[in-house]
C-alpha cells in the first residue's frame with residue numbers, strides 16, 4: 001500500500017512518496033550511499049511500467065546483495081558477476097517475464113566480466129543496472145577495475161598507478177560496441193538533474209527489453225562515501241569533479257526505428 | 271501550501287537534501303534518531319517557503335522525504 005504518513009489535505013497533491021515496489025523498511029546502506037537512490041528509481045519504474053508482477057531479478061555480490069529485501073519482486077541471488085548468465089537462463093525459460101540484474105563494479109566489471117560481455121553480445125532480452133562506485137564497497141574499499149588513476153584504496157594505498165594496474169574500465173563504452181546491445185547509457189546520481197536524467201536512461205534500458213529490441217544496459221556513477229573516506233556531500237562533489245570527466249555521461253547506443261538485435265528469444269514485444 | 275515531511279526514523283543525516291533546496295529551508299536539526307543520526311528538518315515557520323519541487327526527496331538516498339505540492343491557486347477575480 002502506498003502510505004503517505006499523513007494524508008494529503010485539501011488543495012494539495014502528494015507528489016513524492018515511496019513506490020509500491022520498494023519495501024517500507026530502513027536500508028542497511030551507509031548515510032549518503034547511492035544504492036538507495038538507484039533502488040528507488042528501479043522501484044518507481046517497475047510501478048510506472050506495471051512490471052512488478054511479472055519481474056524476476058538476478059542480484060549480485062556487494063553492498064546490494066540484499067536487493068531482495070528492498071525491491072518487492074522475486075529475486076535469484078547470483079553472486080560474483082554471474083547474474084547476466086542467470087538472467088539469461090530465466091529469460092530464455094520464461095520469455096514472458098521482465099528480467100533485470102543489479103550489479104556493482106567489482107561484481108560486474110571484474111569478477112563477472114565474461115558473463116556481462118557475452119550476455120550483451122548475444123543480445124539477451126534482459127536489462128542490466130550497473131552501479132559504478134569505483135571500489136569494492138562491501139569488502140572494505142579495495143581497488144576495482146573502475147578505480148580512478150591516483151585514487152587511494154586499501155589495495156592501492158599509494159593511489160592507482162596506470163603502469164601497474166592499467167586504466168579504469170569504461171563499461172558503457174565497451175558494452176555499446178557489442179552487437180546484441182540495443183540500449184546503453186551512462187548516468188550519474190550526484191545531482192537532482194543527473195538523477196532525473198539517469199531515470200530516463202533506466203526507462204530506456206527497460207524498454208529495450210519490453211519492446212524486444214535487445215540487451216539494455218545503464219551505468220550509474222554512484223557514491224560510496226564510507227570507502228572514499230568522504231562525507232556524503234563531498235562524495236557527491238567527487239563524482240561531479242573527478243568521475244564525470246573520466247566517465248562521460250550520455251547515451252552510447254540506441255537502436256532506432258524497427259531495428260532489433262535479431263530474434264534470439266521469442267516473447268517480449270513479438 | 272506546498273510542504274514536505276521528513277521521516278525522522280528513516281533519515282540518516284547525510285545532509286544531501288540540504289544542498290539542493292532552492293529556497294534553502296532544509297537544515298540539520300539537533301535531534302538524534304534511534305540510530306544516532308542527526309536528522310534533517312525544516313525549522314518552524316519556514317515551511318511556507320517550500321515550492322514542492324521535490325529536489326530534496328529526489329536526492330535523498332533513504333526515501334525519508336515525502337512531498338506535497340499545492341494545487342495551482344485559482345486566479346482571484
Ligand SMILES: Cc1ncc(C[n+]2csc(CCOP(=O)(O)OP(=O)(O)O)c2C)c(N)n1
Nearest residue numbers: 061062063064104105106107135136137138
Ligand atoms: C567467492 C568470493 N569471492 C569474493 C568475495 C568478496 N566480495 C564480496 S562483495 C565483492 C564485490 C563488491 O564490490 P562491488 O560489486 O563494486 O559492489 P559494492 O559493494 O561497491 O556496491 C566481493 C569481491 C566473496 N564474498 N566471495
Ligand code: SF4
Nearest residue numbers: 029030033063137224
Ligand atoms: S560501503 Fe559504500 S557502497 Fe556499501 S553501503 Fe556503504 S557507502 Fe554504500
Ligand code: SF4
Nearest residue numbers: 291320321323324326
Ligand atoms: S520540496 Fe523543494 S522547496 Fe520544498 S523543501 Fe524540498 S527542496 Fe526545498
Ligand code: SF4
Nearest residue numbers: 281282284285287330
Ligand atoms: S537526504 Fe534524506 S537521509 Fe539525508 S539528511 Fe536529508 S532526509 Fe535525511
